[in-house]
Amino acid sequence: MDMSLFLVQLLNGVQYGLLLFLIASGLTLVFGVMGILNLAHGSMYMIGAYLVYYFASATDSFLLAVIIACVIAMIIGIIIERFLIIHLYNRDHLDQVLLTVGLIFIFNAAQSFIWGNDPLGVEVPELLSSSIQLTDIVEYPVYRLFLSVLCIGIALAMYYVINNTKLGMMIRAGESNREMVENLGVDISKLFTIVFAVGVTLSALAGIVSAPIVSLVPGMGERVLISCFVVVVIGGMGSIKGAFVAALLVGIVDTFASVLLPGMSSMTIYLLMALILIFKPQGLFKS
Amino acid sequence: MTDNILEVHGIHTLYGESHILHGVSFEIKKGQTVSIMGRNGMGKSTTLKSILGIVKPRSGSVLYKGQDIDALPTWKRMRNDIAYVPEGRGMFHNLTVKEHLQMAARKNSRGEEHWTYEQVLDVFPRLQERLTNKGTQLSGGEQQMLAIGRALLTNPDLLILDEATEGLAPLIRKEIWDVIRKIKATGVSTIIVDKNIKVLHELCEQHILIVKGKVQFSGDSQALDANREFIESSLAV
Numbered sequence: 001m002d003m004s005l006f007l008v009q010l011l012n013g014v015q016y017g018l019l020l021f022l023i024a025s026g027l028t029l030v031f032g033v034m035g036i037l038n039l040a041h042g043s044m045y046m047i048g049a050y051l052v053y054y055f056a057s058a059t060d061s062f063l064l065a066v067i068i069a070c071v072i073a074m075i076i077g078i079i080i081e082r083f084l085i086i087h088l089y090n091r092d093h094l095d096q097v098l099l100t101v102g103l104i105f106i107f108n109a110a111q112s113f114i115w116g117n118d119p120l121g122v123e124v125p126e127l128l129s130s131s132i133q134l135t136d137i138v139e140y141p142v143y144r145l146f147l148s149v150l151c152i153g154i155a156l157a158m159y160y161v162i163n164n165t166k167l168g169m170m171i172r173a174g175e176s177n178r179e180m181v182e183n184l185g186v187d188i189s190k191l192f193t194i195v196f197a198v199g200v201t202l203s204a205l206a207g208i209v210s211a212p213i214v215s216l217v218p219g220m221g222e223r224v225l226i227s228c229f230v231v232v233v234i235g236g237m238g239s240i241k242g243a244f245v246a247a248l249l250v251g252i253v254d255t256f257a258s259v260l261l262p263g264m265s266s267m268t269i270y271l272l273m274a275l276i277l278i279f280k281p282q283g284l285f286k287s
Numbered sequence: 288m289t290d291n292i293l294e295v296h297g298i299h300t301l302y303g304e305s306h307i308l309h310g311v312s313f314e315i316k317k318g319q320t321v322s323i324m325g326r327n328g329m330g331k332s333t334t335l336k337s338i339l340g341i342v343k344p345r346s347g348s349v350l351y352k353g354q355d356i357d358a359l360p361t362w363k364r365m366r367n368d369i370a371y372v373p374e375g376r377g378m379f380h381n382l383t384v385k386e387h388l389q390m391a392a393r394k395n396s397r398g399e400e401h402w403t404y405e406q407v408l409d410v411f412p413r414l415q416e417r418l419t420n421k422g423t424q425l426s427g428g429e430q431q432m433l434a435i436g437r438a439l440l441t442n443p444d445l446l447i448l449d450e451a452t453e454g455l456a457p458l459i460r461k462e463i464w465d466v467i468r469k470i471k472a473t474g475v476s477t478i479i480v481d482k483n484i485k486v487l488h489e490l491c492e493q494h495i496l497i498v499k500g501k502v503q504f505s506g507d508s509q510a511l512d513a514n515r516e517f518i519e520s521s522l523a524v
Contacts, residue, residue: 169390173379179341180377184391185365185441 004138009255015144017251018151022206023224024231024243025158026199032238033175033195036085037096040103042225044200047107048073048207049216050115053122062125066208073204077197085196086189108218117218122211147209154202155244162240171195175238227254230273236283245284289353292317292445292476293338298347300330300337307333309500310347315445315493320467320477322487325497326522331480332374334497335447339371340364351445368395370443374450374480376434378422385418387437395442401473407436410466428459435466446470446477453481464490482522484511496521 027041048069055065080103088096123129124143131139162168170191174181182188207220214220231250235242250269257268276284293315300308307330315321325331336342338349340361348357356364365371379387388407394400408415411432417425425433431451438446448467452460464486471477471490481487487494494511496504498521504514511518 166390169382169386172381172386173390176379176381177377180373180379182360182362183339183341183365183371183373183377184437185362185393187362 004135005259007134008138008140009259010252011140011144011148013252013255014248015148015151015251016255017248018148018155019206019210020224020227020231020251021244021247022151022154023203024228024235024247025155025240026202027228028232028235028238028240028243029171030196030199031232032240033171034085034089034192036088036196037093037100038085038196038200039097039100039225040080040107041100041200041203042221042223042228043104043107044073044076044203044221045207045224046111046216046221047076048204049122049211049214049220050111050120050207051204052208052211053115053120053216056122062122062212069208070201070205073208074197074201076204077200078193080200081193081196089192104222107221112218115216120216122216124212141213143212147213150209154205158240167194227269230269232283234273234276234283236280236286239283239285242283242285289350290316291350292319292352293478294350295334295338296348296350298334298337298344298349300333300342300344302333302342307500308337308344311337311497311500311502312347313495313502313505315476315478318474318476319493320471320479320491321493321495322491323478323480323495323497324482324484324487324518324522326524329497330500331497332449333500335371335449335478335480339369339447365441366396368442368444369447370438370441370445371447372431372434372438372449372451374453376430378425378430378433380421380423382422383419384414384422384425384433387422387433388414388440391437392440393442395444399442401442402439404440407439410439410469411436428455428462431455431459431463432466435463435470439470444476446475448477449480451479451481452483484515484519484522488512494518 023041023045027038030036030038051069051072052065055068056062059065059068084099088099128143128146131141132145134140162171170181170186174188174191178188227250231243231246234249235244235246250272253272254265254269258265261268291314295311295313297310297312298308299306299310311330311334323331323334333342337344340356340359348355350356351364351367351369356367382390388404392404413429414432414436417429422430422433435448435451451467452463455463467477467479468490479487479491488508488511491508493507494505495502496518503521504518506514
């Protein structure tokens with residue numbers, strides 16, 4: 001592999017990893033704070049992508065479509081938490097799995113009913129549709145760079161909120177001792193609604209912004225969900241920092257594997273996970 | 288308006304099938320410091336949890352500042368300026384000492400701020416040295432101080448302390464009692480669950496003895512003296 005190809009793959013790997021982080025952070029946050037295992041998390045990725053497809057063609061504005069899709073995703077998140085997840089807080093993970101698997105079927109049926117099963121695509125917004133010259137012969141699409149910058153921005157914002165704001169302290173405290181947070185006069189059910197809605201919106205946002213670079217197909221949510229579980233397990237269940245490191249690791253390994261070992265690329269991230277779990281059974285950053 | 292900050296009327300509380308509280312009733316006047324005594328397993332903590340709605344009494348009612356609060360969830364009761372320092376102290380393993388105080392700090396429901404972050408650190412200089420440590424890295428005494436400091440930062444009208452001195456070294460206990468005296472001087476109504484009759488006698492205006500889920504004695508320190516033998520025998524293990 002020459003240097004320029006290496007660079008492009010590295011950028012692709014980082015970009016994919018950052019996108020995985022966006023999805024996995026919501027999954028791990030909801031699990032860490034609320035103890036909820038949401039298997040329908042990947043479905044929100046899919047819903048985000050389809051929503052932005054729909055509104056981009058309806059409004060002719062990608063930005064507007066992104067905003068509308070995010071708002072709808074957040075409303076879906078609030079509804080799911082208020083009416084369904086709320087009954088699961090005192091139940092075990094198996095009940096949560098049953099309910100959220102059911103949600104996957106519902107989302108998939110809705111997707112198929114509304115948009116059909118043919119692959120769909122979203123155009124890259126014009127402003128970001130150019131490429132930049134990396135070396136004499138290699139170009140790189142601006143949109144992918146934009147994706148990486150956006151994901152880094154969101155990661156930094158999350159880091160700030162969780163570590164430096166009162167809301168973030170309450171979220172972390174809820175992770176440690178839920179009952180005591182209530183004893184301090186915090187409305188934990190509202191806190192949970194916020195965390196869940198933000199978590200699924202992050203997943204939807206990942207689907208929204210990756211819509212222009214992937215094709216929209218049925219089952220895209222489940223595929224990404226499995227990669228996200230690999231990320232969350234490698235990073236340590238509930239750890240945002242772990243999810244960040246693991247997502248980059250998985251993104252880069254997966255991207256290079258598909259170039260260097262095309263025949264076995266689909267198993268490399270599981271090998272990576274197995275290898276890491278041998279040395280760190282709790283994941284990299286289990287608190 | 289009533290003079291009582293808290294009235295507990297005939298509460299019965301059950302954990303599953305086991306009947307823990309059998310019609311507990313008492314009243315606490317504004318500004319009073321009140322002790323609740325009793326052997327382990329007699330229902331002291333359950334009484335506190337019933338007042339706070341952490342466990343829901345089967346029957347009976349709790350009036351706080353003259354209002355029936357039975358329908359309110361725990362966090363709303365706390366928002367009405369009740370602070371609770373639970374047995375076990377309720378530390379957060381992933382928050383620093385400073386963050387414990389910051390996340391809890393708020394003005395009370397009337398917008399008043401009697402306790403500030405700086406004042407709490409003045410009262411507990413030991414915490415000042417451990418601001419960047421995690422809650423669970425502290426010694427038992429320091430954890431207790433942090434739990435009390437955190438409670439004070441919510442600027443409560445009613446402070447509830449469950450076994451605040453249990454398991455602590457004598458010198459640390461003394462420090463905690465000194466702080467409770469300071470809190471008392473600010474006029475906050477306080478409920479103290481403890482077993483140290485000597486200190487409680489001096490500190491509290493009213494004493495409540497709970498035996499097997501019933502109030503077996505209630506009275507001031509004079510009445511406590513008159514019934515000392517009975518009370519001590521009820522506390523002896």
